[in-house]
Amino acid sequence: MNRPRIRIHDVAAAAGVSLATVDRVLNKRPGVRQVTVDKVEAALRALDYRPDIHAARLARGQALRLMFIVPRGHNSFMDMVVAEIRSTADRLRHERCDIELRFVDAFDGPAVASMLDALSPDDCDGVAVVAPDAPGVREAIDACVARGLHLVTLVSDLPSSHRQHFVGIDNIAAGRVAGRLLGRLSAGRSGRIALIAGSMTLRDHMERHLGCEQVLRADFPHLRTLPVVEGRDFAETTAQVARELLAAHPDIVGLYNMGAGNRGLVEVLRQAGAPGRIVTVAHELTPHVRQALVEGVYDAIVCQDAAHEVRSAVRVLQALCEGGEVVRSQERIRIEVYLKDNLP
Amino acid sequence: MNRPRIRIHDVAAAAGVSLATVDRVLNKRPGVRQVTVDKVEAALRALDYRPDIHAARLARGQALRLMFIVPRGHNSFMDMVVAEIRSTADRLRHERCDIELRFVDAFDGPAVASMLDALSPDDCDGVAVVAPDAPGVREAIDACVARGLHLVTLVSDLPSSHRQHFVGIDNIAAGRVAGRLLGRLSAGRSGRIALIAGSMTLRDHMERHLGCEQVLRADFPHLRTLPVVEGRDFAETTAQVARELLAAHPDIVGLYNMGAGNRGLVEVLRQAGAPGRIVTVAHELTPHVRQALVEGVYDAIVCQDAAHEVRSAVRVLQALCEGGEVVRSQERIRIEVYLKDNLP
């Protein structure tokens, strides 16, 4: 069961070459004939050699340098992401991994693109970027990867790019969950479902919308959605549009906020004094949302774990940079559902 | 921002002692005066020294030996736990961490106790045990810890013992979630809630029962629970008691299975042809449960992530054994809720 560890020495012996040659193959250094490369690789596979990660990092001497690029600006969820990046950076400083955090103007595509364009392998080994779906960003990502940087997208994906991994959730599925919660929690009543997004142009909000509509149309035809209104992810704007919605449509039985701005929305719902009458579903477990859930102003929250996402991004980048392996099950970000009883 | 790493050398210089003395303090070796110990520890704190984990593991030479003790027998959830232990063991073999897996007769207290009693620090450095609430187990755990072994409980806790950590969920809260789901998903109908547990003597099942009753009584008084029946966590027994329940109580509007045996229960519900009429909530996302959720036979699943629990146990044991730090937020096991739309 517990065979002794395989070291480079064993591989060299098995392949009938010297340590130096195995080293050249392992680190893709030039000056080895193809036949020899094949021999060594065969031995590597046969013995299932895997480098001792600790010895490797120690020997490499230099720490891994990772870069996180996130939107600046006040959004409780992003605040949680940033906080986790900071604390993870703090912890990993002692594990040969330096993490730098850079902010870019919220969803300003060209700014993100030019920040990515400015990165070279001299600056860092890997990048995690919250990628807006804006012109030029995809090209900048592809160029980064072509330059030899390792890159993952975080929270917001750009599937058509060459990013090596996406750390985040499937927002269509998240929208479906929200839709089903609205349908099931509204106890069979008929009426209108109000939909609030941050902006129509945000890919993730639109995907949530799509998923929600899918489920409502298919399984809850007695619930009809109102046109999506935009809260711009600001508390004040969201409060304003929510007030207008509630005033204009007395037959609203459910409300789904696909974006941020929950502080404002919660305030309006509290004033409306309608907890229990309108089923409300929102995203992300920020402090205000949490409070609303406990009070019963919100019924359910669909959520992604910001801390898990950051840690996952770091692990994936480490694996990419060091030629390690990604444990897929560990890196799958869950679509979490919170009721007042399972708050973490 | 990026101060250079602090090494033992720096600490020695700051404390005005030699490397050897710092080493003695760090590794709690004897032969250092208290005043000197204090001096060194002050320097350690002042410089915020943290050992380079990679160098440390490399130097330690010997791999960490962890032991997992889990109940033998067929339970889909435990199968998932075991599978994850195996795959984690496989991965960590190359990271200086050996994991041994031992089985003990399911919930046979004395057997668990004697297995724990037989362990000495020569056998392993840390233990994770699925601890049944049986006579002698608590004492055996306390003795293990007293012997210098590091020990965490997994899935099933023994809060009164000296275990150093519990990896698992709060089952009362899980029961509350189930209760709220039953209440909210039953769309306001009145009637009876059927409750099935594996056994009244299992602490976690009883805790779930407690939580569920709390919520139903407080927030859904129109739903009245039936006495708990035991399915013994076997598919056949569970099917049998479920059949009897459904036959005896035509006014059942909801059913909560707190234990295992879901394969049998699903079969009965399918035959009863009542999907949509009876709200059903169960635990753990095993293959059969998953299928039932997709079909609509089950409405919601309350769940803990077996893979996460195993990885968490390993990380915590590593930290305990190596004097590292436990990242609490990372090790909090979530009470997950699954609908058909957010299946992983």
Add this chain to the structure above:
DNA sequence: CATATTTTGATGTGCGTACATCATTTCCGG
């Protein structure tokens, strides 16, 4: 066949810690 070129071997160093040994200093009681 001689020379140039490529490929391979031999060998060494450094990473930061754990752990061991032995020499030296400090301390304490008598």
Add this chain to the structure above:
DNA sequence: CCGGAAATGATGTACGCACATCAAAATATG
């Protein structure tokens, strides 16, 4: 103030790998 014990310093080795250098061998080229 002496002797023995305790405390501390000095030093070295090992861990497994990355990376570098130079010599030796194999191969290619004209």
